[in-house]
Structures are given as structure tokens and as C-alpha cells.
Amino acid sequence: MTAGKTEIDTLVVGAGQAGVAISEHLSKLGVPHLVLERNRIAERWRTGRWDSLVANGPAWHDRFPGLEFDDLSPDGFAPKERVADYFEAYAKKFNAPVRTGVEVKSVVRNVGxxxxxxxxxxxxxxxxxxxxxxxxxxxxxIPPIAPKDDSLTQIHSADYRNPQQLPDGAVLVVGAGSSGVQIADELQRAGKQVYLSVGAHDRPPRAYRNRDFCWWLGVLGEWDQVNVKAGREHVTIAVSGAHGGRTVDFRGLAHRGMTLVGLTRSFNNGVASFQADLSENLARGDENYLSLLNAADAYIERNGLDLPLEPEARTTFPDPECVTQPILELDLAKAGITSIIWATGFAVDYSWLKVGAFDANGKPQHQRGVSSEPGVYFLGLPWQSRRGSSFIWGVWHDAKHVADHIATQRKYLAYRDTAQRQAEDGETAKVSHKPLVSA
Structure with a gap:
């Protein structure tokens, strides 16, 4: 694309997994479109995550229907670079009209x-x-409670790459979802003393009775949940594909030397304060874990499946001292903490989309990606249509719904234009059959 003016039926902003997915569906439906990406295809998989990141779901699950990871075991976990290569290959597979290195600065509705x-x-x-x-x-x-202390190295998990990036000394990792727990584990394996702030979380088994948890959530219908349970809107999930995929066990991490603390509350004069909720948070995570095991056992019995028993899955470590005698205040200097990693999530930024598609809090208003603003669509949002929307395959299915809606709208407009042409043709016919009148 060169400087000037371009006209296209549908513009897609972003060429990550969501942009590639909808481009495929639009192409199949014959919808003229263009995909703009300010960096490279799936750039965040390459440069927006830490070096050792792998996909959280196995290769048979975390993919689009039209292409497999042919160089990986179906039960393996793709490294981040391989995931980015996958999306590039997928886009080439159907010749996606992607233009990279182009930034969208503003979108405004035309008047009249x-x-x-x-x-x-x-x-x-x-x-x-x-x-x-x-x-x-x-x-x-990064929440506003972050201390204003130049002696501390503070970075978001999006900027963390590897343990060598941090100075000598202990590390406080705030947030124990997938990113926080994997980074904390990597730092501990590298010899760092790690303090991990654990809030409310879900903790599924990585696998149970010879099936990955992604399989279990599928056959149990959990991926198809359409409503977030009350009070669970912002609960993170502690799961990892690292080291071949293992169940996250916070007590196990503590018995290896990691210090667990509750939800981070504040910082004051070099002292961190934590909520007295560590034991409760771990208990709720255990409840989530055991509920899936129970549901899996019931499913196996109900369907007569021959899957091996796994009684050891219910064996837990005893509560470590950091749980039985929780730390509510921590002097960072005395603990030797020189770094804080904020694994505290992300916010959306639609400042470039200057249309009436948002509520008072700036949250997109949509139904399964179809915006309240006609002609505007969203894709790639958590719970966009169901729980599985956050996963690669879920994005693909959400994209199909959005593309189908676009194609349907085009048909309505085409019908209107056809009717108008027929009327015009009728007028032309009347003129052509008008009797000649001699002077």
C-alpha cells in the first residue's frame, strides 16, 4: 500500500491469530478485504513474551483446523517462535491480503x-x-500501588525475557496466573530466591488419566460455557506447557524454596503488605482442581472408558510454613529483593477506533463480536462468545461467525442495489420503446 487513498469493502486491523482467522473466512466467502498489521504477523508471539514461552495448550488443540504442527508431537507444546511461524504459514496458505508495517491511527464514521x-x-x-x-x-x-523506588528494577511480564535480564538479588513476582507462575518457576530454577504473590486463580490439572485438561474441558462442555460465573470475571488460570507440561502446584513450588504470599496490597517506605488470603486462595484453587478430577472420573464411569486410574493426582504436599504462618509484611531490602515483576495483565486500547461502540468504561459493546455500532466488529476478546474464545481454535470459530455476519450484510446491500438497478432498467426500457413522433 502506498500513500494515497485506498477503497476496500472490509478492513481488518491486526494480523495476529484473530486477524489471520477472519481473513481466511472472508476469503472463502469472497469478501474483498485488507488486513493491516503495524509490525509482523503474530509479532507478539515473537517479541512480546519471554524467551522460553511455549503454548499453554498441546499442539493438537492449539491450532486452526486447516493446518497441523507437522514437526511437533500432537501432545507437545509449541515454542513461541514456532507459533508465530505457524500463523505466517497459515496466512500464506490462502494468500491472505496482509500488509505489514502499517499502523492504523484513526477510524471515523463517514457523515452523509x-x-x-x-x-x-x-x-x-x-x-x-x-x-x-x-x-x-x-x-x-502495572497497578498504581507500584513503589516509587529507583533502587528496584520493576518490569511487566510483557517486558520480561530471561533471568539474566535481572540484577542479582531476590525477586517478587506479583500475579500467579499462567505468566506469573511460569516466570517465577523459571527464576527459581535459575537460582533466584523468589517471592510469589498469589491471588484468586483456577488451577486445572495439566493432564489427568492420560488426557490433557484441554480434552477434559472439551468433552465436559466447559469450553462452550457462554456466561462467566458471578465473581469469576477476572480469575486467572494457573496452567503451563513448560518442561513438557506439568500441573502447577503452588505448595510444590514452596517446598522447593519459593516463598508464597497473599494478594499484594500496598508498598510503604520499602515494606510490602499482603492480604491475609493466601490459604483461602490456595484452597479455592484446590477446589477447582478437584472438581475437574471428580467430573472426569464421573465422565469415565458414565461412558465406560478404559482410562488408567491416577490416585496420585489427589496427593498434595502439606502446607508449607509460608502458608501456615503467612507473611503479611515484607521489608524488601532485608529480604534482598532487588526486582519486582508485575504479572498483572493487560488492558485494551481502542483509542484509534473513534466510534460509538463502547460503554462508559471503554469496554466494547458487542454480541459475539458484532458491535453495537453498525459496520464495526471485534475479534479476539476473552469470552467473546464462550469460554473457549481465548484459545487459538476458539478465535477461529468466533471469526467464522463475524465473517458470516459481514457476508450477510453484503447480501442485504446487494439486494437493495439490484432492486434499484431493476427499477432503472425498467425506466430505460420505457424510453427505448417510446414511439417515434414525426415533426
Whole structure:
């Protein structure tokens, strides 16, 4: 794309997994479209995560239907670079119209005529529809409680790469979802003294009775849940594909030398304060873990499956001292802590999308990705249509729904235009059959 003005039916912003997915569906439906990506395809998989990251789901599960990871075991976990290569290969597979290195600066609705005007780093685009496929991981969030202390190295998990990046000394990792627990584990394995702040979380088994938890959530119908349970909107999931995939066990980490603390509350004069909720958070995580084991056992019995018993899955470590005698205050200097890693999630940034598609809190208003603003669509959001929307395969299915909606809208417009042409043809016919009148 060169400087100037381009016209396209549908513009897709973002060429990560969501953008590639909807491009495939739009291509199959014959919808003219263009995908813009300010960096490279699936760039966040390459440079927006730590070096050792692997996919949290096995290769047979975390993929699109049209292409397998042919160089990996189906039960293996793809390294982040391999995932990025996968999406590039997938885009090439159907010749996706992707333009990289182009930043979308603003999208505004046209006045008095259909569609939108899009300002980009390489010119102006006119489009009838816009799909925001930028996903949920846009702006790293470090909470305002972060201490104003230049002696501490503080980074978000999005900027963490490897243990060598940090100075000597102990590390406080705040947040125990998938990112936080994997980073804390890696730092401990590298010889760091690690303090891990654990909040509310779900803790599924990595695998149980010879089936990965992704399989269990599938056959039990959990991926198809359409409503978030009350009070569970922001609960993280502690799961990992690292080291071949192992169940996250916080007590096990503590028995290896990691110090667990509750939810981080505040910092004051070099002292960190924590909620007295560590034991409760671990208990709720255990409850989530055991509930899945129980559901799996019942499913096996109900269907007469021949899957091996796994009684050791219910064996737990005893509560370590950091749980029985929780630390509520910690002097960072005395503990030797020189770094804090904030594994505290991300916020969306739709400042470029200047349309009425958001509520008072800036949250997208949509139904399964179809925005309240006609012609605007969202893709790649958590719980966009169901629990599985956060996974690669879930994005693909959500994209199909959005693409089908776009194709249907095009048919409505085509019908209107056809009717108008028929009327015009009728008028032309009347003129052509008008009797000649001699002077």
C-alpha cells in the first residue's frame, strides 16, 4: 500500500491469530478485504513474551483446523517462535491480503455516506466495515500501588525475557496466573530466591488419566460455557506447557524454596503488605482442581472408558510454613529483593477506533463480536462468545461467525442495489420503446 487513498469493502486491523482467522473466512466467502498489521504477523508471539514461552495448550488443540504442527508431537507444546511461524504459514496458505508495517491511527464514521475513513501511516483508506482484531493483550498494566523506588528494577511480564535480564538479588513476582507462575518457576530454577504473590486463580490439572485438561474441558462442555460465573470475571488460570507440561502446584513450588504470599496490597517506605488470603486462595484453587478430577472420573464411569486410574493426582504436599504462618509484611531490602515483576495483565486500547461502540468504561459493546455500532466488529476478546474464545481454535470459530455476519450484510446491500438497478432498467426500457413522433 502506498500513500494515497485506498477503497476496500472490509478492513481488518491486526494480523495476529484473530486477524489471520477472519481473513481466511472472508476469503472463502469472497469478501474483498485488507488486513493491516503495524509490525509482523503474530509479532507478539515473537517479541512480546519471554524467551522460553511455549503454548499453554498441546499442539493438537492449539491450532486452526486447516493446518497441523507437522514437526511437533500432537501432545507437545509449541515454542513461541514456532507459533508465530505457524500463523505466517497459515496466512500464506490462502494468500491472505496482509500488509505489514502499517499502523492504523484513526477510524471515523463517514457523515452523509456509508462506511468509514481510516487514517494510516501510509495513507487514507475508505472501508464499508472495520474489524478490530487486535486482541486483549494491548497495554501492559502495572497497578498504581507500584513503589516509587529507583533502587528496584520493576518490569511487566510483557517486558520480561530471561533471568539474566535481572540484577542479582531476590525477586517478587506479583500475579500467579499462567505468566506469573511460569516466570517465577523459571527464576527459581535459575537460582533466584523468589517471592510469589498469589491471588484468586483456577488451577486445572495439566493432564489427568492420560488426557490433557484441554480434552477434559472439551468433552465436559466447559469450553462452550457462554456466561462467566458471578465473581469469576477476572480469575486467572494457573496452567503451563513448560518442561513438557506439568500441573502447577503452588505448595510444590514452596517446598522447593519459593516463598508464597497473599494478594499484594500496598508498598510503604520499602515494606510490602499482603492480604491475609493466601490459604483461602490456595484452597479455592484446590477446589477447582478437584472438581475437574471428580467430573472426569464421573465422565469415565458414565461412558465406560478404559482410562488408567491416577490416585496420585489427589496427593498434595502439606502446607508449607509460608502458608501456615503467612507473611503479611515484607521489608524488601532485608529480604534482598532487588526486582519486582508485575504479572498483572493487560488492558485494551481502542483509542484509534473513534466510534460509538463502547460503554462508559471503554469496554466494547458487542454480541459475539458484532458491535453495537453498525459496520464495526471485534475479534479476539476473552469470552467473546464462550469460554473457549481465548484459545487459538476458539478465535477461529468466533471469526467464522463475524465473517458470516459481514457476508450477510453484503447480501442485504446487494439486494437493495439490484432492486434499484431493476427499477432503472425498467425506466430505460420505457424510453427505448417510446414511439417515434414525426415533426
Amino acid at each position: 455516506r456509508p462506511g468509514f475513513t481510516i487514517e494510516t501511516s501510509e495513507g487514507v483508506i475508505e472501508a464499508n466495515r472495520v474489524v478490530a482484531a487486535t486482541g486483549p493483550f494491548q497495554t501492559p498494566v
